[in-house]
Amino acid sequence: MSTYKESELQLRQSIESILNQTYEDFEYIIILDCPDNQLHKTIIESYKEKDPRVRFYINEMNIGLANSLNKGIQLANGEFIARMDADDISLPDRFKNQLKYIQDKNYDLIGGITQMIDENGDLIYSIQKVPTNYDKIKKILKYGQCIAHPTWFGKKVVFETLNGYREIPLCEDYDFTLRAVLSGYRISNLNKIVLQYRMTNHSISRQNLFEQYLYMTYITKQYKQGKISDIEKAKKYVEDKNDLKQSKKYLQANILFNSMLREISQKKLLSFVKHGFQLVFTSRYYLDKIFRFVLLSLNS
Secondary structure, eight states, rough: OESSSOOOOHHHHHHHHHHHOOOOOEEEEEEOOTTTTTTHHHHHHHHHHHTTEEEEEOSSOOOHHHHHHHHHHHHHSSSEEEEETTTTTOOTTTHHHHHHHHHTTTOSSEEEEEEOOOOOOOEEEOOOOOOOOOHHHHTTTTOOOSSGGGOOOEEHHHHHHHHOOOOOOHHHHHHHHHHHHHHHHOOEEEEEEEEEEOOOHHHOOOOTTHHEEEEEEEEHHHHHHHHHHHHHHHHHHHHHHHHHHHHHHHHHHHHHHHHHHHHHHHHHHHHHHHHHHHHHTHHHHHHHHHHHHHHHEEEO
């Protein structure tokens, strides 16, 4: 787990959800990627003093998520590696259930079902099911990521053989999944809820969402051709396609879409229809993303 500037409550909830797992035989590698964050240092050190499973490292400078995770991979001693974000909450039986599933079915990398929660921990909505069949997953990956990154549980050899994450901005996990499949590794999902994923106002309204969409578009095109994406070509593609006006429209569409998710779960149908009508005329690129999401869901 890499931490940065998460709130104290969120960080504590995240750490405790791991330390309170029903499966207890693990090492917990935590990497602070914001060396000036004294609050995180104090909090994580306090858990380290109480629980010998905690191994705490502080980067000398900010190196980003992908490099921090690669550092964690190199430090790991176990046969398996589980991913965790510093503002999410793992369910108590996550490790036990995922370990049993990956061993019984002999998969190389698996994910699981996520529940979406807001900054206060209130439920927004829950994924109903995820694809489990490996052959089906290989096809679904043409539309988008179907193995939720914070739920990953995989063999360490997979991470080592692929040399960890590559620095392909905003799509490191999707790129890793595509490379894993193209390299012949067997991937699946445990069809149980394993994690609560926190959607903050920042994550919904961050300015680089359109850029992320463009990276996703490029690497899926390469995947359909059986190719591993060239990072520099991917960056050039995004640079050529990126447009400030379209980026703003895409961001507005994302805000509308997330409002709709909340409204449908709260049965506010009038607001849902109103925002849905607005969304249709906001961003054609976001409509493509929704189309991909629908295809992914239908094939799950």
